[in-house]
Amino acid sequence: MSRHLKGVDAASWQPDSWQSRPALQQPQYADPAELEQALGQLQALPPLVTSGEVLALKQMIAEAQEGQRFLLQGGDCAEQFADCRSEVITNRLKILLQMSLVLVHGMQKPVVRVGRFAGQYAKPRSADVETRDGITLPSYRGDSVNRPEFTAAARRADPGRLLEAHVHSALTMNFTRALVSDGFADLHHPEYWDLDWMSRSPMGIEYRRMVDEIGQSLRFMETLMGQSVENASRVDFFTSHEALLLHYEQAQTRQVPRRQGWFNLSTHYPWIGMRTAALDGAHVEYFRGIRNPVAVKIGASVDASTMMRLVDALNPDNEAGRLTLITRMGAAKVEQALPPLLDEARREGRKILWVVDPMHGNTESTSSGVKTRRFDNIRAEIERSFELHRAAGTRLGGVHLELTGEDVTECLGGARDLSEHDLARAYRSSVDPRLNYEQSLELALLIAKKSRE
Numbered sequence: 001m002s003r004h005l006k007g008v009d010a011a012s013w014q015p016d017s018w019q020s021r022p023a024l025q026q027p028q029y030a031d032p033a034e035l036e037q038a039l040g041q042l043q044a045l046p047p048l049v050t051s052g053e054v055l056a057l058k059q060m061i062a063e064a065q066e067g068q069r070f071l072l073q074g075g076d077c078a079e080q081f082a083d084c085r086s087e088v089i090t091n092r093l094k095i096l097l098q099m100s101l102v103l104v105h106g107m108q109k110p111v112v113r114v115g116r117f118a119g120q121y122a123k124p125r126s127a128d129v130e131t132r133d134g135i136t137l138p139s140y141r142g143d144s145v146n147r148p149e150f151t152a153a154a155r156r157a158d159p160g161r162l163l164e165a166h167v168h169s170a171l172t173m174n175f176t177r178a179l180v181s182d183g184f185a186d187l188h189h190p191e192y193w194d195l196d197w198m199s200r201s202p203m204g205i206e207y208r209r210m211v212d213e214i215g216q217s218l219r220f221m222e223t224l225m226g227q228s229v230e231n232a233s234r235v236d237f238f239t240s241h242e243a244l245l246l247h248y249e250q251a252q253t254r255q256v257p258r259r260q261g262w263f264n265l266s267t268h269y270p271w272i273g274m275r276t277a278a279l280d281g282a283h284v285e286y287f288r289g290i291r292n293p294v295a296v297k298i299g300a301s302v303d304a305s306t307m308m309r310l311v312d313a314l315n316p317d318n319e320a321g322r323l324t325l326i327t328r329m330g331a332a333k334v335e336q337a338l339p340p341l342l343d344e345a346r347r348e349g350r351k352i353l354w355v356v357d358p359m360h361g362n363t364e365s366t367s368s369g370v371k372t373r374r375f376d377n378i379r380a381e382i383e384r385s386f387e388l389h390r391a392a393g394t395r396l397g398g399v400h401l402e403l404t405g406e407d408v409t410e411c412l413g414g415a416r417d418l419s420e421h422d423l424a425r426a427y428r429s430s431v432d433p434r435l436n437y438e439q440s441l442e443l444a445l446l447i448a449k450k451s452r453e
């Protein structure tokens, strides 16, 4: 084990100690008093999750690290306040439940379901400003900061939106929790999760067959036991988001009287994005002090020693369930970039949940300038990752996807072989292109198959 291991130095860490480090990707607020006022209100509001839930998820992640579970994490690139609507939330839950059913069936192990929602409102951008027709304005940074329209008023960073983000997260969470506890996720009724267009989809037939098989097994078990299989009527659902805006995250950081330490209670499972993962940066400083399970995105330019220093900073005690590394290399680079990282982590005996994000290394623009991703590249990065882990003696323990339950046309390919021409039909994402309902289900079927090889 590495010599650098040491616990979080409680004296030097505070929820605001990140403020002495360089904080990238933060909005510039014009009026500090206005920001202070919004943060004061945020701090007084009740949190969205409990420390007990956070620790339960940490235990599940620990089990996934041992190969006893598989993690499915998915949702929009960026949530929008306007999409905080009943149908959108329900459809997203439906596709995630369907995918998890396919994975459970194919892998024969429980799936940890984590939504990329109820707080995914802040986006890192490649440039601080955007210029159109000679006019330069601040970039759109997500609905918790400003609005996408290209006007000075819309692009102003508005602290009031931090409160709105909290409220929309709470509404999303409340409805999701209500659906789950009301039997929506009941395995006895998978027909609740059917989406309108499923009957017209080639994936639908394979999925239906699987659902019938599961229904039969369930009825068989219940006949055998003479009682209903209780756990089949509810599932656990967790939330995650990129903890980008550190003032916001700090205001949601609470000490729980009956437990030691600090928790971020705006989400179960925050992650650090690739652009803000600098070792001496503010995000790593903030994350090292909270007790949540945490994740970091790792791109192809990260070398093994940098990765190990991040691992040491975020999980100095090598605690089970604490750390997830989400690799996002791209199909073209994964072969070269992933193995040295896996070898080093294994040599050092570090407890890591390895997850692949096959979206962000595979983004490209069409000849007409539309941001897209090819299904085949997404698929290739996942399949190659399974193989590279196997060869390295490590384990791919989950996938992180940008998807929606809506019938959008944002990614190319898939069973229906969407073309560049199709993108114009239903491209609705304000940031990155998402897998649509059918492409998501297809991918789940492919992942289940690949994991069995």
Ligand code: PEP
Pocket: 077, 124, 242, 272, 273, 274, 275, 297, 328, 360, 432
């Ligand atoms: C994202 O997850 O939307 C994102 C910006 O990813 P990354 O940090 O990996 O670039």
Ligand code: MN
Pocket: 077, 078, 360, 402, 431, 432
């Ligand atoms: Mn994205």
